[in-house]
Amino acid sequence: MRFALLDKGWFAGLMLVFFGLCSGPIAGQTEPSLPPPTGDKIVPPGAKLERLFTRTAPIRGGLTEGPAVAPDGSVYFTDIPMGSDKGMILRFDPKTGQTTVFAADSGKANGLMFDADGHLIACEGADYGGRRLARYDIKTGKSITITDRFQGKRYNAPNDLVIDRKGRIYFTDPRYLGHEPRELDLRAVYRVDPTGEVHQIIRDVEKPNGIALSPDERTLYVADHNNGTDQIDPSAPPPEPGAMKVYAYPLNEQGFVSGPRRVLVDFGKEAGCDGMAVDAEGHIYLTVRSPRRPGVLVIDPHGKEVAFIPTGPSQPGSANPVGLPSNCTFGIGEDARTLYVTVDTSLYRIRLKVPGLKKVFEK
Numbered sequence: 251m252r253f254a255l256l257d258k259g260w261f262a263g264l265m266l267v268f269f270g271l272c273s274g275p276i277a278g279q280t281e282p283s284l285p286p287p288t289g290d291k292i293v294p295p296g297a298k299l300e301r302l303f304t305r306t307a308p309i310r311g312g313l314t315e316g317p318a319v320a321p322d323g324s325v326y327f328t329d330i331p332m333g334s335d336k337g338m339i340l341r342f343d344p345k346t347g348q349t350t351v352f353a354a355d356s357g358k359a360n361g362l363m364f365d366a367d368g369h370l371i372a373c374e375g376a377d378y379g380g381r382r383l384a385r386y387d388i389k390t391g392k393s394i395t396i397t398d399r400f401q402g403k404r405y406n407a408p409n410d411l412v413i414d415r416k417g418r419i420y421f422t423d424p425r426y427l428g429h430e431p432r433e434l435d436l437r438a439v440y441r442v443d444p445t446g447e448v449h450q451i452i453r454d455v456e457k458p459n460g461i462a463l464s465p466d467e468r469t470l471y472v473a474d475h476n477n478g479t480d481q482i483d484p485s486a487p488p489p490e491p492g493a494m495k496v497y498a499y500p501l502n503e504q505g506f507v508s509g510p511r512r513v514l515v516d517f518g519k520e521a522g523c524d525g526m527a528v529d530a531e532g533h534i535y536l537t538v539r540s541p542r543r544p545g546v547l548v549i550d551p552h553g554k555e556v557a558f559i560p561t562g563p564s565q566p567g568s569a570n571p572v573g574l575p576s577n578c579t580f581g582i583g584e585d586a587r588t589l590y591v592t593v594d595t596s597l598y599r600i601r602l603k604v605p606g607l608k609k610v611f612e613k
Contacts, residue, residue, distance in 0.1 A: 289557020292533065292548050297601050299561065302342055303349040305329055305595040314592040316410070316525070317579045318362035318370070320388070321611050325581070325590050326352060326370060327597055328359045334378045342597055344585060349597070353391065357384065361410030361525065361577065366417060366610045371396070373408035373421055376428030381405050383421060383442065397448050400440065403433035410525055410577070412461050413610050417444040418505050420470060422458035426479050439472060441505050451506055452499060456492045460525040460577065464551065465532050465607055470499045473523035473536070494522030496536060498551070514553035525577025527589070529604045535589065537575035544574050546591060559600060561593045580606020
């Protein structure tokens with residue numbers, strides 16, 4: 251079990267002060283120097299990114315990640331520092347505009363998602379993290395291990411996940427940071443069934459990162475983000491960077507890949523997609539980390555660009571008040587047309603025209 255703080259009253263607020271966090275500007279403050287979004291089909295006129303939270307603590311590096319909407323409409327997201335600090339899971343309440351601590355020790359949690367029963371599922375990474383898939387009870391804050399091994403070997407560093415309507419959890423297992431030795435030869439994509447059985451379903455990726463399902467759950471989208479980092483052996487030269495692509499894999503009813511993959515986007519030598527989300531019409535929202543064009547790239551199922559939401563200026567050398575996005579998710583209910591985006595050490599949102607894909611807990 252990992253010690254967790256419940257999001258209640260003065261104690262959670264006190265912990266925010268203790269960790270040196272703040273809610274950032276009042277919800278609704280925009281970044282005036284950002285280029286305007288494009289794509290009239292997706293973005294309404296005048297829509298802008300609004301900053302909701304910014305970490306102010308002098309923690310070494312790191313970033314915010316893994317936003318996930320809960321059944322009550324609040325947004326949980328992770329704060330991942332560098333080094334031995336285990337990181338946190340935070341909770342943003344759209345009703346109050348406040349951000350509080352849910353878990354003070356997240357085991358270096360990265361991607362998050364709520365299952366059909368309202369439990370929070372977390373991918374815990376390496377670099378002093380748990381290297382497991384964990385399930386949190388939101389009421390008690392306690393967590394249990396869903397899986398931390400495949401065929402007896404520890405995972406590299408679980409990164410991101412998506413859950414289908416049958417309760418099957420698909421998750422990626424790359425490796426970017428950490429001193430821990432690798433036990434698995436591959437960086438692969440796995441599926442955990444409700445029975446607990448684990449399947450290695452995709453092996454032809456270099457560093458699988460973001461992951462999402464199409465509305466009909468017959469296509470699995472996977473971001474290959476090989477930036478070349480590893481850090482297992484500091485004395486060895488770092489691996490060469492590789493694929494920066496987004497793939498579409500066909501799935502059969504049993505949840506296995508049933509045909510050849512398609513390349514939706516090839517970013518070439520530029521940094522590519524980190525996390526992703528899907529809307530009700532099947533558009534895919536890719537958080538692109540290229541310094542030349544940072545932002546949320548929206549594509550159709552064939553890979554055609556239909557919108558772009560900048561999180562930083564596209565001209566090198568200009569002032570950059572925001573930065574590189576890491577992941578995104580849609581709200582629910584009245585907030586279903588709101589896209590939440592984690593960027594650097596902040597959380598943002600923007601109102602859109604198209605609602606997000608229904609969550610597995612939505613009836």
